[in-house]
Structures are given as structure tokens and as C-alpha cells.
Amino acid sequence: MEILVCVKRVPDTAENEIEVNRDGSDIERDDLVYSVNEWDNYAVEEAIQIRDKVGGAVTVVTVGDEEAEEVLRREMAMGADHGVHLMDDAFEGSDGRAVAAILKAEIEKGSYDLVLTGAMADDGAGQVGGMLAAMLDWPYASVVNKIEVTDGNKIRVGREIEGGNQEMSDIELPCVLSIQTGINEPRYVGIRGIRKVASVDIPVHGTSDLGLAGDTLGAAGARVKRVDYFVPELGEGAEMLEGSTEEIIDKLIELLKAKGGIK
């Protein structure tokens, strides 16, 4: 099976405090630690496991600037066979729809059976996979937490729906799936693994390679425009307990007892 996994380099929310910059035009990007989007990492692991079971190849692709190459190499160190870097000045500031259009152009150059994305990324939109499927006119399933590859041109997928339940469906290939965290346990990638793929050639494709018109992409083509970033004032917030750890704990125990939290 030929599998393409779409990945994104994002600020790592587990490693950073995300703050708004001074004029509210962006988040504060100085000293941010970046990594591969967590959901995408599960998607790559799933693709590798499918390939190891039924054969084929895994390609990882990203739309991003020069620094995005590092996540392609990381996922190739995990075991992806190929990487493709979609990069062009015209792509900068693209919204989810433009990203999907760029990916579609790349997908149509190949012959993929299965395209995976993460269920969501840093902006929480969860939109690229579904848009991509609609543009390709392929079937789609979101928040997938199980994939069973059977014979023929169908696979069985489970979607994680509310209440921890799982919705099972059969979906025809080729298709697009967005992958939920927890579907597998992504393997560890060490420095040695990354070194091994450090010199592997990663082709870079831009607007002319993909036959795209630049003016529909980037910030100018976006239908949904972000005006600013801010931190909302939500009610009063918590009463913060301060003082020495001992004082805090005494106060907390008193509160817990009063609220029935200690039996």
C-alpha cells in the first residue's frame, strides 16, 4: 500500500508556555521549542505499521518553511521511506483550505492508496484532512483510532466518538483518514536514527512544480482571517493559594474537608 502522511511542525505545547506577543499580532515565538504535531506522529507510526504488515511505502509530506524539514527527517528516522517538502514564498500565511489545495496537487502527482493526517494541530481547527478528501473526491473518516487492513479495496476503520465509544465503518480506497492520538504507541526516535537520514535527499516542490496559482494561496487567498491574538478574561478564575508549601497544604486540607473531599 502506498501511504502518504501529512505532517506539520508546530510549537510544542507540552514544552512551552504559549503567550501573546506585545502587539497581539502573533504568539511570542522567541525561544519556542518546536516539534512534530503530536497527532501526526501517531499517523506516521500507524502508516509504518500498515506498511510492515502489507508492504508498500510510506511518504511523509509537509507544507512549511525551511525549518519544517527537520520534522520530515524525524519521521523518516521513525521509518518513513520518503519525504517531500512543499515550500514556496507563495504558501506563507496559507489557511487550512490553501494547505489542503497544495497537498492535493502533490497527491495527484503520485498514486497513493491511503492519505493520513493528524486529527488536529496547533490551531485546533482539524480541517485539512476533510477538505483534502472533498477536493480529491475521496471518502473521509475523522478521529480514527483503529485501522484494520483487509483484502481488496476496502479497509475497516474505527472513529472515536463521544463517551469513549467507537464507530466502525468500511471505507473504500483511496481515502483520507485523520488520526486520533492513542491509536498506537509511536516508537522512540534517537539521535542516531536522525543522523542516519540526515543526508537523504528530500525533494522540494513549489507552485510551478505543483501547477498551482500563487494568488489563491498564502495570506491573500485566505477566506478566514485571524485579526489578533488575545487572552480572554474568563470570570474570576481560581482563588490562588499562596505562601509556603506547608501553609498551602494546610489551607487546602481545610478547604477539602469543608467541601467533603476527604472521607
Next chain:
Amino acid sequence: MAGQLFAYIAHKNGVADDSALELVTAAAKIQADTGATALVVGSGGDLDTVCNEMAASFEQVWKFDHQALSYPNAEVIRKLLAGLLPADAMILLPHDTFGMDLGPGLSVKMDSAYVPDVVAIEGLEGDQLKAVRQEYSGMVSTHVNCNVGGGAVLTCRPGSFPADESRSAGGQVVDKSSEIGDLTVRRQYIEVVAAEVGDVDITKEDVLVSVGRGIEDQDNIEIAEDLAKAIGSVVSCSRPIVDAKWLEKSRQVGTSGQTVKPKVYLALGISGSFQHMGGIKGNPFIVAVNKNPKAPIFQVADVGVVADILDFIPELTEKIQESK
């Protein structure tokens, strides 16, 4: 001039989802005077029950009754709506696993704008819709502007718009079933597999000691268990702990896990994503301990402590044991 406004009504066993009346509120923020048309899609007798219920809140209800719609398969419903709604329609969906499945592709098929996971709507001026979203797991918010002149699909976050139960629209139910065209799709629904039942039922507990990413390692779960034992409760958790396979899925609190109704909830090393908070009902007394003073959990907790839970929990446990 913006197009006609629609609200998709999720329902099950003849009862509309809580999101239905939240979409009434969201719709009123966009078009206060005309309101939205409710879209009720399904099959069989339950459908009329839902339509009649919705007619109280929406002036117009469009009913789509077809065997192929008996289970809400987003692939089928996308095909239905894209074929029937006006090209400049503004469509409101709940931002749940169904809305996430349906919405992005629907916006492409309608060639309209997509605004996902909206938490507030500031209003419509001409064709410009102003809304609020969140990014980075709720750590920051953004104002977004969207040109809805060519239509739009918006998914509204559950719980962000208060349900409007005040309406007595006396609405009209219009049966649109005869307009349904081909609904063949390449994804067939098989069944829903119910969540596994674990050793402990966290939904029945009055007090929960809940741990998140801040616990850092599987071996540290033990300190949470010690605390739970000291106060007579059990350990629950947020999603990353289940993803890492450190605790069973049945211990997970959140929209994709269990819905709990404790009196006291200790959120330890939990950032407080809306998916997690969506699983906590009944307005419990929430204590949050987190080393990040900007964690969203502090906005919804009653009491907060900025501390590393790996140091704080054992000290708390010890003090509680001493005080007994």
C-alpha cells in the same frame, strides 16, 4: 447580503442533542431577526418527534427522512446537504466528532468558508462575520473575520453558547424528503462498539483525584493512587495518560471518555482543555495544581496552586495521613 442561515440538529432516539438549543443562541448572534432554519435529518418515526420539538425553537424546520439517513454518517449527510442547500447558505454545526467529520468537506463541496470550533460570535456586519476561536489547547484566543458572502460552515463548540429555551417559535415543519437525490457513498457504517467497562466506575465517585500530563511518568501514577487512598477516592485522568497506556480508558474524564459528576475534583497536572472540562458536570469544587501559572485550568478552577505535582502530591498525602 449574507445567505440563509441553517442549524444542523443532532439527535438520537427521538431526542435532540443539547447542542440544538445552543445553536439557537449562536444563530441569534448572526441574524437576530430571522433566525435559522433547523435541519433535521434521519429516518423513521423518531424524526417527527425531533421536528416537533425543534419547531418550538425554530421558525422553520426542514425534515429529511430517508432509510440511508438512519445513522448519521457524515459522508451521506454531506452529500445530502451539498446537493440541497443554497450555495450561499450559512450552516451551523456542533463542534463534536460528527461536526468535525462533516464540516471541512462540506465547506469545500459548498465552496464556502469554514470557521471551526467557534467559541463566541461577535456579529455580522455586511458580509463580514466576526467570531472568536482558541488555539494551542486554549492557551490563547483569536478574533477571526470571515467573508460569508459566498456561504460559510461554522462549527460551534459545545457548552460555549448558553442553550436558549425561551423561544416559542411555533415553527413550521417542511418535509423536504422528496428532494433527496442519490445518497451513495464509499463509507459504510457498520456498528458502534460501546466503551469498555473498567474495574472502577469513576462516574459514581463523589471525589476524584485526576492526573494529567504533569505526572510525567507511569511510575508516578502511584503517588496519585496514594493520595486517592488517603482521602477515600479513586484516580481518574485526562487523555494523554490513556494515550500513553498508563491508565485504562475507563478512567478518562472528557468528551471522548467518561462524563463525571463529583462533588470535589482535584485536577493535578491537567492543563484543562475544553475536551477534558466537557466531561465534568454538576459544578464540582475544582482544585487545580499545575506548575504552569497560565494553564487554562486556573480559569475554571475554584482553588489553584502553582506547584510541580510530583513534589506537591506526596507532601499533601503525608499531611492528610497525619491529620487523620
